[in-house]
Amino acid sequence: MSFQAVMSQVMLGLNNGVFYAMLSLGLAVIFGLLNIVNFVHGALYMLGAYVALLGFTRLGPLVGLPDYQMNFWVALVAAPLVVGALGMAIERTMLRRIRKFDHLYGLLLTFGLALILQGVFTNYFNVSGDPYEGKPEIFNGAVNLGFMFFPKYRIFAILASLAVCFATWFVIERTKLGSYLRAGTENPELVKAFGVNVPLMITLTYGFGVGLAALAGVLAAPIYSVSPVMGSEMIITVFAVVVIGGMGSIMGSIVTGLLLGMVEGFTKVVYAPASSTVIFLIMVIVLLVKPAGLFGKEA
C-alpha cells in the first residue's frame, strides 16, 4: 500500500464525496425544514443531468436553431431552475396535501414519483447512458498533484460543490433568512403571526433543495455518463450518508458525505470489492452506537 495509491484513491473518493455531500445536503434541508423523506431526490438529480445533456444535443433543433448547443455554464443555471420549478409544482400539488400525515406517506409518494420519472426516461433514453460532450474547453487537461494527475474538470467540480455546500450551510445556520426558515418549522403558527408567508417559504425551500440535486446532476454529467438510472444508483448511498450524518443536520450531511467518499476510496486500496458495502457497514455501526447519527440531536 503505497502513499501514492492511498492518496490518489482518496482524492477520487473526495470527488465522489462532493456529490454525496451535495445530494445529502438537499435531503437534509428538505427533511429538516419540511419533514419530508424526499425519495424523488435521485430522480431529480438525474433530471438535472438530462437538462444539460438534452440542452446540449436536442434543444437547438427543437426550437429551430439547429446550431444552438446549450453551454455548460448556462446549464448550470438552467437545470436547477427547471428542476426547482418542477419540484415546487410537486410540493404545491402533492406533498402539501399529505403534510399532516406520517412521514411514511411522503416517503411512499416521492418513491412512486421517482419510479415514474425513471420509467419515463428509461423508455425514451438509453439505459446504459449517453456521454455529455459539452464540457468547456478550459477544463481539458490535468493538473499534476505530485502523487497523481488529476483532471482539471474534476478539481472544478470539487471546488464548486464545496462552495455551494458551505454557502447553503451559512445561509441556513447564520443568516436572518435561515432563522425564519428554522423558526417556521419549529412553530409555523407563531411565525405566521409575525407576517411571514410560511407556505410560500416551504415551497421555495423544497424548490431550493431539489435545485441542489439538479446542480449536482449537471456537475456530474461530464464525469459520469448521463443515464436514467444514475439517480437510483446514487440515492441509496446518499440516504445512508444522511442516516450516518444525522437526519436533518446540515453540517452533518456535508461532512459525512465528504468523509464517506474518502473512506470508500481508501477501501479500494485495502480491499477493492468491499468498497461498495463499506458505507452500509458504517451505517449499521453508527445506528447501533449512536442512533441519531453522528451530528444528529437525540430526540
Place this chain on the structure above:
Amino acid sequence: MKKLLARTSASLVALAAASAFSAPPKEAVTDGVVKIGVLTDMSGVYSALGGKGTQVAVEMAIKDFGGSVLGKPIQVVGADHQNKADIASAKAREWFDTEKVDMITGLLNTGCALAVQKLGGDKKRVVMVTGAASTDLTNSACTPYSVHYVYDTYALGKVTGQAVVQGGGKNWFFITADYAFGQSLEANTTKFVVKGGGKAVGSVRHPLSTADFSSYLLQAQNSGAQIIGLANAGADTINAIKQAREFGIGQKGQKLVGLLIFDTDIKALGLNVAQGMQFTSGFYWDRDNGTREFSKRFFAIHKAMPTMDQAGAYSATMNYLKAIKAAGTDDPDAVMAKLKSMNIADFFAVNGKIRADGRMVHDMYLMEVKKPAESKGEWDLLKIVKTVPGDEAYQPLSESTCPLVKK
C-alpha cells in the same frame, strides 16, 4: 355443405394413408419465406460497432443475392437486445415461434448470444453469431445449428497476447468487463501471456457500461504492471482509454493494450490518442480491393466504414443464402450440413471453413493504429502488421469441449 364435408374428410383420409406409406412431400422453403432476424445492441455501449449498421449489412447481402432464394422472398427483421439475455431470448422466441424467422445473426453480447444460441439449438433454428466473442459459444454451449462467425476471445487473446509478450510486455494487469465475455477474454489472454513467459499480476472487474474508470485505472497504475490489458469492448474501452489519458496513465513505462478494438472505437478516440496501439481483428475495410469495394458501398448507406461485426454479418447472411440454394431447401439440418462442407471465401473471409463445433475459422490480422501523419483520410486508421492463418489463431478442434466434435 354435407357433400363438401364428405369430400374433405375423404381426401384427408387419403392423404393420411398416403403419408403413412411415403414421406410427406416437403416444402423447399418453409412458410414460403426466408426470414433473417438481426438481433443486436441497437442503443447501448456496443451499438456503434454493430447496431443499425449490422442490419444495413444484412440488407445489402439480401439485395446482392437477388432478394429471393429458390423462388421465395428473403426478408429481414431487426430488434434491440439491450445487452440483456432475458430480452434477447424473449425476442428470439417470438421470432422463431410466431414470425417465421429462420436464422438470427448479430448478437453483440455474450450473455445474449448464449441464450439465443441455446434456444436455436432447442428449436432447430440457425444462429450465426457475428458480434459476441466468448469461446463458450463453440465449446460447451455449442449446438448443431450454431455458427460463431467473426472472431473469439481465444484468437484475440492469442494473437494480441503473444505479440505484446514478444515485444517485452511481461507483467499484465487486467481491467475486465464483469460478465462472461470479459472473463473469457481475460482467461484466454492470461493463458498466452503465461505461455510466453509473462504473468498476470492482478485484475479488477467493472460492470458493463461503466462511465467512470478512474478508480480501476489507478488500481492498475499502482499494481506496477507493464501492461494494462483492457478486457472489455465498445464504449467501455473508449472511456477507459480516454480517462487513462486524463489521469496520465499509460505514459510512463506502462502501456495500455485493448484486447478487443473496433474501427469505430479508433474513430471515436482519434489517432492522436490511439496511435501505436496494437490489437487483433478479423477484418479491415482497407485490406484489399474486395474489402474496399464492399466498404465503400456500405459507407454510402451507413456513413461509417464497416466494423468486423458488420462485414461479418454480410458474409454470414450471404453464405447462409448460398447454402440454402445449394441444399435446395431451407431445412436447418440440410443448410447446416452445406455450410459446414462448403468453403467460405469472399471479401470478408480468407481461407474460411466452418468446423464441427460451429467455429468459422479464417485468417486473422494483427493491426496497428496509424500515426496521424500516416493517415491519408478520415477512415485511414490502421495498418495490418501481420496476417495470422486461421488454424494458428483459433482454438484447435482437439482442445474444444463441444460435444459435437468427434475425438
